[in-house]
Amino acid sequence: MSAASGAPAGLDEPGLMEPGRGGGLGEVFRRRYLLKLIVRRELRARYQGSLLGLGWSYVRPAAHFAVFYFVAGIFLGMSKHLEHFPIFMFSALVLVSFFNETLINTTHSVLGNAPLVRKVYLPRELFPVASLLVSCVHLLPGLAIVLTVAVVWGWTPSAAAIGSALLGFALVATIGIGLGLICSALHVFYRDTDKVVDIATLFVTWSVPMIYPWTLVRDTAPGWALDAYLANPMAVGVMLFERAFWWPTTGGAFEFPADLTRDGLVLLAAAVLLLGLGQLVFGRLQRRFAEEL
Numbered sequence: 001m002s003a004a005s006g007a008p009a010g011l012d013e014p015g016l017m018e019p020g021r022g023g024g025l026g027e028v029f030r031r032r033y034l035l036k037l038i039v040r041r042e043l044r045a046r047y048q049g050s051l052l053g054l055g056w057s058y059v060r061p062a063a064h065f066a067v068f069y070f071v072a073g074i075f076l077g078m079s080k081h082l083e084h085f086p087i088f089m090f091s092a093l094v095l096v097s098f099f100n101e102t103l104i105n106t107t108h109s110v111l112g113n114a115p116l117v118r119k120v121y122l123p124r125e126l127f128p129v130a131s132l133l134v135s136c137v138h139l140l141p142g143l144a145i146v147l148t149v150a151v152v153w154g155w156t157p158s159a160a161a162i163g164s165a166l167l168g169f170a171l172v173a174t175i176g177i178g179l180g181l182i183c184s185a186l187h188v189f190y191r192d193t194d195k196v197v198d199i200a201t202l203f204v205t206w207s208v209p210m211i212y213p214w215t216l217v218r219d220t221a222p223g224w225a226l227d228a229y230l231a232n233p234m235a236v237g238v239m240l241f242e243r244a245f246w247w248p249t250t251g252g253a254f255e256f257p258a259d260l261t262r263d264g265l266v267l268l269a270a271a272v273l274l275l276g277l278g279q280l281v282f283g284r285l286q287r288r289f290a291e292e293l
Contacts, residue, residue, distance in 0.1 A: 024279050027123040034122060038113075038130040043137065061097060061142040065090050068211055082213060083250045087150050091245040092210035092238040094142030098135055099172050099234065100201040105131040106180025107187050107197045110289065117289050124286045125279070128180045132173065146245050153249040161244045167264045168240030174271035175233055181278030185285040188292050208238040214257070230257055233267040240264055 028035060068089060082088050109127035110117060117124060147155070155161075187193040207229075209217075217229050229235055243256055257263065 024123070024283055025125055025129070028125045028129050031123060031126070035126055035130060035133070038126055039133050042130055042134050061094060061145065064093055064097065068093060078211060084153055084246060087146065087153065087246045087249060088242055089210055090149070091146050091241045092208060094139060094146060095168065095172055095238055095241045096205055096208060096210060096234070097142065098139045099176050100204060101138060102132050102135040102173070102176035103179055103183065103197055103201060104194070105135060106177065107183040107194050109180070110184045111187050124289060125181065125282060128177060128184050132177050132180065135176075150245050150249055155245065155249050158248065161248055164240045164261070165244035167261070167268065168237040168244065171233055171240070171264055171268045171271055172237040174268065174275055178271060178274035178278040181282040185282045188285070188289055204234055207232060208235045209242070210238060213254070214239060215255070230263065233271060236260065236264050236267055
């Protein structure tokens with residue numbers, strides 16, 4: 001023990017740090033090799049013994065699309081009111097599925113890696129970030145399907161379309177990892193956090209213009225409800241994706257909110273603040289992870 005500080009000998013040496021006091025997300029990216037190993041481990045564990053393996057990444061979005069399309073597109077008749085309704089719905093569905101998967105898996109990420117947390121020191125933020133990257137892997141097949149169908153119906157790449165897609169993805173991914181850091185930390189101490197997250201993802205699915213256009217809210221809801229709806233970052237992210245992949249295949253008569261890009265940028269800035277808050281909460285709570293697990 002150090003006579004002056006009472007700290008264990010060696011903790012003040014250069015290059016060493018007290019367990020639970022890592023460098024946050026910056027440390028995660030400095031240890032990219034560990035991040036890559038954890039992502040591979042999660043993918044391998046998820047599909048071990050599976051008949052289709054990563055092919056389930058194609059089956060899952062296709063199954064979700066079929067259910068929503070037959071209910072909304074055929075039974076409710078939305079395909080008669082919106083040109084190329086399948087792309088409209090599926091471009092939103094892949095982004096909503098990405099967010100829901102990210103939030104659910106990041107919530108379980110620390111608790112699911114309890115043996116590593118107890119026995120080995122490494123930046124604990126690695127686990128939520130790895131879950132985000134796994135969700136990105138699962139997003140790619142859905143995007144491939146959307147792009148293929150969109151190209152068949154006349155979609156061509158443009159700066160506006162690519163910019164909208166990147167902004168929508170950045171917005172949703174930043175919110176997902178920000179909330180994921182908070183929920184994964186809370187889940188270590190309150191094991192019913194995942195139940196709250198499951199309920200929240202149900203609301204997300206129906207609070208965005210995925211099976212209906214935002215104009216339906218504009219035409220039927222009071223002004224304050226429309227303002228609240230357009231302040232929902234998930235709704236804005238979904239509309240950015242629809243503007244990127246669906247709108248260029250149509251005649252261009254559909255109108256998005258006038259300030260959609262500006263709202264997306266403002267909400268992205270707010271999402272970055274949420275990410276900072278998530279890192280702060282995670283950093284404070286992770287000091288007690290080992291003893292709680």
